[in-house]
Amino acid sequence: MEIKREDIIHLAELSNFSLSEKEIEGLGKDLQEIIKYISQLDQLDTNNIEPTYQVFDLENVWREDEIVEQEATREELLALTVEQKDHQIKVPKVL
Amino acid sequence: MKVxxxxxxxxxxxxxxxxxxKYFSDYHIFTFLNEEVAIKKAKEIDKRIAKGEKVGKLAGVPYALKDNFLSPEGETTASAHILEGFTAPVTATAVAKLEAEGAIMIGRTNLDAFAHGSTTENSYFGPTLNSHDKTRVAGGSSGGSAVAVALDIVEFATGTDTGGSIRQPASFNGVYGLKPTFGTVSRYGVVAMASSTDCIGFFTKTPDDMNLLMSIAAGQDPKDMTTLPDYYDESETKSQKDSLRIGVIKExxxxxxxxxxxEALKKKVELLKAKGHEIVEVKMPSLKYALAAYYIIVPAEVASNLSRHDGVRYGFRSDKSAxxxxxxxxxxxxxFMPENKRRIMIGNFVLSSGFYDAYFLKAAKARTLIVKEYEKAFSKCDFLLAPVTPNPAFKLxxxxxxxxAMYLEDMMTVSLNLAGVPGLTIPAGETKEGIALGLQLIGPRQSDKNLIQFAKELA
Structure with missing residues (x-):
């Protein structure tokens, strides 16, 4: 399939990227090539084949229902942010 | 290992x-050197030894840590600008286990940002150079770790392997590199890339060192629900038949x-024959599609896992925002680096409405065929012996x-991650120009220990 400029802008939106014009062009070319490559799966017959999403041999791994202490404290976690105020993470306006 | x-x-x-x-600083292996803390820890171990106290199996052994493992020693950046400034308040389980045995981290190693890549050229800090030829790539994504071991700076280094990121740089630098069975080593505290294929493993100079490290690092972890119950026991010598059947993948x-x-493969095959092992040809036609399936499934998981990096809670934050x-x-x-962006956008593409069935679901079905093909292969042979890459280390x-073209270099490594089976890169000589060559030994799930033991026969 052909990847158009609108597709790249849509994918950038889904990915939360503020791409420059140059990036839109470059990624457009790259993604076109990559999608062309991965589209060869069309040739593989997967009729009546169930999908595999994970290859871990266990299901429903249980543990005791008890409170487990966190390794990091609230203060340590808050210290990781760029800006904090009144024990909360500060960000620019939301709306 | 020198303890x-x-x-x-x-x-x-x-x-x-x-x-x-420091002597090899021009290879650009480390993103951080842990001088002060490492020396302090070493002195503590020496005091305990002097007092005659019991010390761990890795007492005082310096090691290099791939910079996507969290620990409070140095910033954990995953070689990405977006994580710059992030010093982890928690310690990865794998790191904690190594350090409990007395291992000392001397530095954090360079990788392709978020482990996306096959050369370390996608690192925000620039590429690591190949140990055998500075004009060539180190391989990736764990390039720094591979070169640290190859240049004998440390006896072992940690790595992560989502599609070849341990085996390929091990091959490009002539050292051992293990991607264990999916779920063998806890991933708690390691920067996530693709949760259904990410594995933690090591680079070493000998199979015995690999065995020792695996016996320490493996095991179930309540902090990682995708760890297998302990199956890796170093002391247990599983009886292995004298004569094994080794498969060579026709494709x-x-x-x-x-x-x-x-030629390197042929030589090892002859060596195995001379030792009385049987060689069989194994056909695995679905592997042709493994790379396409991988570059759908992994970007999808990448897009999801990397959505957490938003500048709010930790790491870098752009200051230009209204x-x-x-x-x-x-x-x-x-x-993010350009390759991070490509993968995130491809992931969002294959998951988006209208394309999910044609790409993501199709790839998940292809994955089933690949899993089955490995099962079938291991009904005919004990292990497989295969190249790691189509070419030796190429030019920077x-x-x-x-x-x-870069993705195509991963064509021989990715299928193991899709199937969850272990693979061990073994050194296999050099090219005429002196570039390292490697091969991978592949085994069924949970055969890691036997795989490592068998590697000794190929030395």
Whole structure:
């Protein structure tokens, strides 16, 4: 399939990227090539084949229902942010 | 492995390693050197040895940590701008286990940002150079770790392997590199890339060292629900038949593979025959589609896992933003490398409505065929022996401008991750130009220990 400029802008939106014009062009070319490559799966017959999403041999791994202490404290976690105020993470306006 | 004792102190071992790290600084292996803390820890171990106290199996052994493992020693950046400034308040389980045995981290190693890549050229800090030829790529994504071991700076280094990121740089630098069975080593505290394929493993110079490290690092972890119950026991010597049946994958032995790699494979096959093992040809036609399936499934998981990096809670934050949405977009756009962006966008593409069935679901079905093909292969042989890559280490800059050409270099490593089976890179000589060659031994799930033991026969 052909990847158009609108597709790249849509994918950038889904990915939360503020791409420059140059990036839109470059990624457009790259993604076109990559999608062309991965589209060869069309040739593989997967009729009546169930999908595999994970290859871990266990299901429903249980543990005791008890409170487990966190390794990091609230203060340590808050210290990781760029800006904090009144024990909360500060960000620019939301709306 | 050289462990500290009364004669050879931990401080001596650590200082030697740090000195070598500095001597080889032009290879650009480390993103951080842990000088102060490492020497302090070494002195503590020496005091305990002097007092005659019991010390761990890795007492005073200096090691290199791939910079996507969290620990409070140095920033954990995953070689990405977006994580710059992030010093982890928690310690990865794998790190904690190694350190509990007395291992000392002397530095954090360079990788392709977020482990996306096959050369370390996608690192925000620039590429690591190949140990055998500075004009060539180190391989990736764990390039720094592989070169640290190959240049004998440390005796072992950690790595992560989502599609070949341990085996390929091990091959490009002539050292052992293990991607264990999926779920063998806890991933708690390691920067996530693709949760259904990410594995933690090691680079070493001998199979015995690999065995020792695996016996320490493996095991179920309540902090990682995708760890298998303990099956890896170093002391247990599983009886292995004297004569094994080794499969050679037909699809990986053709003209698209470099003649020197094919020659290296042939030599090892002859060696195995001489030792009384049987060689069989195994056909695995679905592997042809493994790379396409991988570059659908993994970007999908990458897009999801990397959505957490938004500049709000930790790491880099763009300061040019008027509102929150803008902050996310600017931080992510400035903080991710081009290859991160490609993978995230491809992931969002294959998951988006209208394309999910044609790409993601199709790839998940292809994955089933690949899993079955490995099961079938291991009903006919004990292990497989295959090339790791179609070509030896290539020149820096040679493929960086062509993402698909770069992906094609991963064609022989990715299927193991899709199937969850273990693979061990073994050194296999050098090219005429002196470039390292490697091969991978592949086994059924949970055969890791036997795989490592068998590697000794190929040395």
């Amino acid at each position: 500290a004792n009364k004669k050879v102190t931990a401080e001596r071992l650590v200082r030697d390693a740090l000195e070598k790290a 990986f032995d053709n003209d698209s593979v470099s003649p020197e790699i094919r 509102d929150l949405k803008n902050l996310y977009e600017n931080t992510r756009n400035e903080g 800059g040679e493929k960086i401008g062509d993402p698909v």
